[in-house]
Amino acid sequence: MNEWDYFLSGLMRALSWKDGQDNALIGGEPSWTYLLGLGIHFLVIIGFLGVILFGFYKNKVQAGSWKGAFKNSWAYLFRNGRVNGVLGLVLGLPMIFLVIPFYAGYRISNGVWRYHYFTNQETVTKMAVLSEIDTYVGTRKSGYSSVTLTINTGTGKRTVNIANSSQSLARNLKSELKTPAIVDVEINNKGQIVFIH
Incomplete structure (x- = not known):
């Protein structure tokens, strides 16, 4: 390769x-370019998470407070019914705050470990x-x-x-x-x- x-x-x-x-x-x-590719992938995932968190912050600024932002988000989640709102909470929040950061950290740490294994x-x-x-x-x-x-x-x-x-x-x-x-x-x-x- x-x-x-x-x-x-x-x-x-x-x-x-x-x-x-x-x-x-x-x-x-x-090659060292493998680590470069890993790093860019990590930054893209973290950037994606940053865009999501910036959306929360932007919502807070528009609402005037965190309480108002959560109230707006709650109303938006449940506008299509309770089932969709609950599914959005149960599936969406863990994805944003647990799965995405875990995936980014797991992938780069495993990639660096495997690179280290083969180069040493x-x-x-x-x-x-x-x-x-x-x-x-x-x-x-x-x-x-x-x-x-x-x-x-x-x-x-x-x-x-x-x-x-x-x-x-x-x-x-x-x-x-x-x-x-x-x-x-x-x-x-x-x-x-x-x-x-």
Whole structure:
């Protein structure tokens, strides 16, 4: 992957991670542009939350006090009936004040942790045998894809999740790579595959 791909990966999706498997990147270490994409995504989410909170503040200024602002908001919520008003309160407020900040914080902290994991590895390059490829390509709307490889390193079989998988990578691997195949892998001191070349 080049720097532009890593930027888009940080901006649009995070590096995938599966517990119980080795998590590896095809190619080498991720670029610093991955962190740039993560940061921009974080700022967009926080900006979206800021726009919502600014709307509350603007409502307060127009009403003259917080009490008047809440009264106006209450009337606006319940103008389409009690059920819609209750649903707006029960679903809307937790989304604004809990889900959005949690999502923004969780995504950037996981992204930075995964970047740190891949950039701070001492590895040894070995030749290994790729015995199985399992790919999943999601729909155009979802953008989800996964690539799972089974690789024999000589010390045993390892199941490897490709952390930087994309739909095009999953399609290309499935159609072009035939198993068994010899691949170069970089293994850390715990015996986990970290990079595949």
